Amino acid sequence: MRALVIAGLAxxxxxxxxxxQTNNCIVCHSEIRVDYLESAHAPAGVTCVDCHGGDPAxxxxxxxxxxxxxxxxxxxxxxxxxxxxDPVKMKPYGLRTDQYAEYLTSGHGKAFAAGxxxxxxxxxxxxxxxxxxxxxxxSSVHPQHLAQTCARCHADSELMKPYGLxxxxxxxxxxxxxxxxxxxxxxxxxxxxxxxGLHGSTLLQPEDIVTVCGTxxxxxxxxxxxxxHRSKTNSAEFQGCAAxxxxxxxxxxxxxxxESVCTQCHSNGTSAHALGEKLKTLLTEVxxxxxxxxxxxxxxxxxxxxxxxxxxxxxxxxxxFLQARAAQHVLDEAQLVxxxxxxxxxxxxxxxxxxxxxxxxxxxxxxxxxxWGYLVxxxxxxxxxxxxxxxxxxx
Amino acid sequence: xxxxxRETISDRRGFLGKLLGGALGLGLLGVLGAVxxxxxxxxxxxxxxxxxxxxxxxxxxxxxxxGKQVLxxxxxxxxxxxxxxxxxxxxxxxxxxxLVQWDEQRGxxxxxxxxxxxxxxxxxxAGLPTRPLPQLRAEMIQDEIYLxxxxxx
Amino acid sequence: MTPxxxxxxxxxxxxxxxxxxxxxxxxxxxxxxxxxVALQILSGILLMIYYRPSPDEAYESVRYVMxxxxxxxxxxxxxxxxxxxxxxxxxxxxxxxxxxxxxxxRELNWAIGLLLFLGVGAFAFTGMLLPWDQQAYWNxxxxxxxxxxxxxxxxxILELLWGGxxxxxxxxxxxxxxxVGLLPWLLGMLIAxxxxxxxxxxxxxxxxxxxxxxGEGQSPASSRTYYDMLLEGLFLALVTFGGLLTLAVLxxxxxxxSIDLLRPSPVQVSWYFWPVVGLFRLVSVxxxxxxxxxxxxGLFLVPLLRVRWMALGLGxxxxxxxxxxxxxxxxxxxxxx
Numbered sequence: 001m002r003a004l005v006i007a008g009l010a011x012x013x014x015x016x017x018x019x020x021q022t023n024n025c026i027v028c029h030s031e032i033r034v035d036y037l038e039s040a041h042a043p044a045g046v047t048c049v050d051c052h053g054g055d056p057a058x059x060x061x062x063x064x065x066x067x068x069x070x071x072x073x074x075x076x077x078x079x080x081x082x083x084x085x086d087p088v089k090m091k092p093y094g095l096r097t098d099q100y101a102e103y104l105t106s107g108h109g110k111a112f113a114a115g116x117x118x119x120x121x122x123x124x125x126x127x128x129x130x131x132x133x134x135x136x137x138x139s140s141v142h143p144q145h146l147a148q149t150c151a152r153c154h155a156d157s158e159l160m161k162p163y164g165l166x167x168x169x170x171x172x173x174x175x176x177x178x179x180x181x182x183x184x185x186x187x188x189x190x191x192x193x194x195x196x197g198l199h200g201s202t203l204l205q206p207e208d209i210v211t212v213c214g215t216x217x218x219x220x221x222x223x224x225x226x227x228x229h230r231s232k233t234n235s236a237e238f239q240g241c242a243a244x245x246x247x248x249x250x251x252x253x254x255x256x257x258x259e260s261v262c263t264q265c266h267s268n269g270t271s272a273h274a275l276g277e278k279l280k281t282l283l284t285e286v287x288x289x290x291x292x293x294x295x296x297x298x299x300x301x302x303x304x305x306x307x308x309x310x311x312x313x314x315x316x317x318x319x320x321f322l323q324a325r326a327a328q329h330v331l332d333e334a335q336l337v338x339x340x341x342x343x344x345x346x347x348x349x350x351x352x353x354x355x356x357x358x359x360x361x362x363x364x365x366x367x368x369x370x371x372w373g374y375l376v377x378x379x380x381x382x383x384x385x386x387x388x389x390x391x392x393x394x395x
Numbered sequence: 396x397x398x399x400x401r402e403t404i405s406d407r408r409g410f411l412g413k414l415l416g417g418a419l420g421l422g423l424l425g426v427l428g429a430v431x432x433x434x435x436x437x438x439x440x441x442x443x444x445x446x447x448x449x450x451x452x453x454x455x456x457x458x459x460x461x462g463k464q465v466l467x468x469x470x471x472x473x474x475x476x477x478x479x480x481x482x483x484x485x486x487x488x489x490x491x492x493x494l495v496q497w498d499e500q501r502g503x504x505x506x507x508x509x510x511x512x513x514x515x516x517x518x519x520x521a522g523l524p525t526r527p528l529p530q531l532r533a534e535m536i537q538d539e540i541y542l543x544x545x546x547x548x
Numbered sequence: 549m550t551p552x553x554x555x556x557x558x559x560x561x562x563x564x565x566x567x568x569x570x571x572x573x574x575x576x577x578x579x580x581x582x583x584x585v586a587l588q589i590l591s592g593i594l595l596m597i598y599y600r601p602s603p604d605e606a607y608e609s610v611r612y613v614m615x616x617x618x619x620x621x622x623x624x625x626x627x628x629x630x631x632x633x634x635x636x637x638x639x640x641x642x643x644x645x646x647x648x649x650x651x652x653x654r655e656l657n658w659a660i661g662l663l664l665f666l667g668v669g670a671f672a673f674t675g676m677l678l679p680w681d682q683q684a685y686w687n688x689x690x691x692x693x694x695x696x697x698x699x700x701x702x703x704x705i706l707e708l709l710w711g712g713x714x715x716x717x718x719x720x721x722x723x724x725x726x727x728v729g730l731l732p733w734l735l736g737m738l739i740a741x742x743x744x745x746x747x748x749x750x751x752x753x754x755x756x757x758x759x760x761x762x763g764e765g766q767s768p769a770s771s772r773t774y775y776d777m778l779l780e781g782l783f784l785a786l787v788t789f790g791g792l793l794t795l796a797v798l799x800x801x802x803x804x805x806s807i808d809l810l811r812p813s814p815v816q817v818s819w820y821f822w823p824v825v826g827l828f829r830l831v832s833v834x835x836x837x838x839x840x841x842x843x844x845x846g847l848f849l850v851p852l853l854r855v856r857w858m859a860l861g862l863g864x865x866x867x868x869x870x871x872x873x874x875x876x877x878x879x880x881x882x883x884x885x
Contacts (some may be wrong), residue, residue: 409553412552412556413550413552416552432618433594434594437617437618439602439612439616441609441612441616520831537561
């Protein structure tokens, strides 16, 4: 009776979805039913037998399982690729077909090709039955969950030991600005795959780091490419952006980097050290100037003066300052002097307004003093008049 | 004697009274002046934020394909004159608020700070910004370009 | 004789009567109030020129007054500080009349005075809302919530004053119309009645002087005349004007943040409402509302207090209680409602 109900439900479900042929497998394999029906494969008409074989039309145990298998780890990449690398099959779905080719270039794929069955295969990231588009919020490869999915292996010290890979990278990533941005729902925040590649994920080569970071940090990359550091990045001892900003646990850049990082290579007394000092001074000074300008504006607003004109000037100064912060990667003192000078000039203008503000306040004070002077005189006359009035009456 | 004293006092009071009246009159005049200064409408006319409309440029200032950065209610705004019409976008990058620049050749906005790029409709093309540039309404009325806030945003 | 002199003589003739001996400087407080009311009316009318009572424009228009209008900051500052001073002086007047037991046989005028007190409170409340900034909005919101606790009449008051439950649907316009349209007339008429009754019933004579004069309500004449009082009042008025000017220059009232409907701002209650807040904290809001109502009704019954020392003792107790509640209200006003 119960089997009939389930079968009825299953038939109803199948009738609802676009599955043309009868799929009786999930009648008995009910533990897989939900996963499968939620997957991207179900509505596309890919059924159990497409991977496992057997006869989906019967409910007879023997007949159903005739010729069925469970694909082994060694078979899975090929099996998935039999559809997903076929441009003709994928065309109606608008899906790419280069995943398998990319996979073979990846660290995972190379190890797999070398016969390492511990190497990650398709199902390790996409799951076996609950294969979802990465745009589905519940998908294991959705940007919000990807780090967790990678961590299933990359945080496992047993698994990573043979490869000599550290297991704290996912935790580190989460603590950095990228992980935080991701957690805050920034749709463009990078995940593991953004830098390491999706299916072709691999360790980044030192010479690629600047290019990879530069896909988002466009201005910084352009400036960096003009610097003397650029020519050093092909060697292992200077790993481009990561040399100063670190890799997975990338923190928001502070001026303290000048002391903590630059000095690791450039000892005190060298010209490079002096340049670093100079750049730092330029940037921190203009930052302070902008902060003070902001305070002046706030103070003026507090005293009911209109400062909206200066607000847009401050945006301009802020633009120059942020541009200078990116431009410091060129390590060109003259350029930084010019940019910070522009920001500083505007900040000085605004701070100069503090003087005219004081003038306006002084005018108010002067007016008040004059009024009081007048009032005191009138009060004196009033008192004298009253005195006279009283004396006149008393006489 | 008493009569004499009374007269002196009376004179004194009369004088002080005039002085007092005059001074008070002067003060009233001052207050009146201040009130008139207050009542005379100031240079910047009041415009309600919702019904704000502002003339920002003459049509010939922005030829086809060009853009001009203007101030709308104190906020920097780009006004573009494209084939499809006038487009007005906030000039402040949605990443960290830098002023973006219109790149005529490429037909994109570029942010000088971190290299973010937007298309002519404000959509993000590249870089760190996540949100598009907010749009404003721009209309040409008798060869004058007017801006107004967008109601639907 | 110059016309000015003529006017002086006229005034002097009108005011030449000597004042009773017991009338001292304290009796100037009423006149002081009158001057402050006049000042509020003048500065209020000036503010009306630029103010726009719609939720979309109110805030910007006040900003406009503060930043663009010549001396706008000064006019608003005078109105702002004038309101505070008016309440201080009003309390002073109330306390003065009470402790002089000057309400005796003037039950009607005492009641009118209390109504005036209520009216000034309404003025202060509606006026505080008009800039329609964060503070104003969330204060209006808090009072709305408190009103819902008021038994029976709360909902009706809400409909009448707020125009319903929603703050966005014309509540501000109502506050404005109450502030500049209804309340001034109401208060004007009450003030006229108050003054008429003072004039008709004469100044109250405290018991030590009773019987010494020529009749009821008369105490021996002092050497001062009403003209003296007028001059003293003028002195006080000028000093008050200068003081308000000084406050407006040194402590120009600023405008709060513009309204953010999704970010409730902690309610900051003006100092004159602290005792009420203190009471709400001490008991519950429901009971507090009852107590405030009862206390106010009690004030109307004050003229029934015949025994002088009892009146003074009760008054001292009440003042002490209000002070304690004020401190309590001040200390707890930032906390949860």
